[in-house]
Amino acid sequence: MPTVLITGANRGIGLELTRQYASAGWDVIACCRKPKEAGELTALKVEVKALDVADAASIKTLATDLKGRSIDVLLNNAGILGRRIGFGHAEPDEFLELQRVNALAPLLIAEAFVAHVTASGQKKIAAITSGLASITNVNDAASYAYRASKASLNMVMRKLDYDLKDRGIVAAAISPGWVQTDMGGTDAALKVEDSAAGIIKVIAGLDAAKGGGFFGYDGETIPW
Numbered sequence: 518m519p520t521v522l523i524t525g526a527n528r529g530i531g532l533e534l535t536r537q538y539a540s541a542g543w544d545v546i547a548c549c550r551k552p553k554e555a556g557e558l559t560a561l562k563v564e565v566k567a568l569d570v571a572d573a574a575s576i577k578t579l580a581t582d583l584k585g586r587s588i589d590v591l592l593n594n595a596g597i598l599g600r601r602i603g604f605g606h607a608e609p610d611e612f613l614e615l616q617r618v619n620a621l622a623p624l625l626i627a628e629a630f631v632a633h634v635t636a637s638g639q640k641k642i643a644a645i646t647s648g649l650a651s652i653t654n655v656n657d658a659a660s661y662a663y664r665a666s667k668a669s670l671n672m673v674m675r676k677l678d679y680d681l682k683d684r685g686i687v688a689a690a691i692s693p694g695w696v697q698t699d700m701g702g703t704d705a706a707l708k709v710e711d712s713a714a715g716i717i718k719v720i721a722g723l724d725a726a727k728g729g730g731f732f733g734y735d736g737e738t739i740p741w
């Protein structure tokens with residue numbers, strides 16, 4: 518069976534992606550910051566690994582630990598929202614922390630795991646972005662730091678697709694919609710099950726023609 522590595526797998530969309538890939542028979546390498554506190558995840562009986570995506574050393578340690586394993590889908594899900602602050606309230610450390618977790622980490626993870634993905638059958642790198650990354654649509658929630666971090670992530674994914682094409686790797690950014698999780702809140706439009714099922718379908722349909730794209734969980738292309 519193919520293998521998927523998922524970051525931020527202990528709760529929210531990452532936990533549901535883990536559940537659905539595992540029930541479809543995939544080998545799941547489920548990563549989270551604190552495996553000992555990830556009760557719901559460990560109950561799924563998947564392989565759980567420690568990974569803090571904000572820590573470059575943690576990324577390298579895991580890549581070394583998994584040396585020789587092939588990873589069909591490298592799924593960058595871990596992310597942070599920060600405060601919803603508008604114009605006049607920019608906070609430098611918070612802005613940079615969002616860039617570190619949401620945009621830099623998927624790049625470092627791609628660099629660390631490129632050999633694992635190249636060795637696989639499917640050769641896909643995906644990242645969970647946000648509709649708020651769209652530079653075309655800036656007319657709702659403020660969140661400068663979050664929007665900018667996910668727009669950075671989109672560029673990282675598009676450039677990865679371009680740079681890794683000759684290794685047969687396809688990369689894409691997928692928005693999960695507004696989802697009922699700790700981040701999305703209870704008023705969110707989508708159940709986590711539906712968002713995760715959509716994301717998995719979009720990843721399954723990724724091919725060279727779709728590489729470098731920005732898609733919704735429903736497969737629709739989102740304007741940059």
Ligand SMILES: NC(=O)c1ccc[n+]([C@@H]2O[C@H](COP(=O)([O-])OP(=O)(O)OC[C@H]3O[C@@H](n4cnc5c(N)ncnc54)[C@H](OP(=O)(O)O)[C@@H]3O)[C@@H](O)[C@H]2O)c1
Pocket residue numbers: 524525526527528529530531549550551568569570571572594595596597598618645646647648692693694695696697698699700701702705
């Ligand atoms: N929910 C939505 O409506 C929505 C909309 C658009 C995009 N998204 C994106 O979807 C992804 C998942 O969001 P969610 O709604 O499931 O959020 P969530 O419920 O807040 O879960 C976030 C996950 O990311 C992990 N994480 C955060 N920082 C990390 C780090 N440094 N290292 C490793 N893991 C880290 C968290 O782990 P801990 O438990 O250790 O904190 C948690 O597992 C994120 O990228 C988010 O930006 C969500």
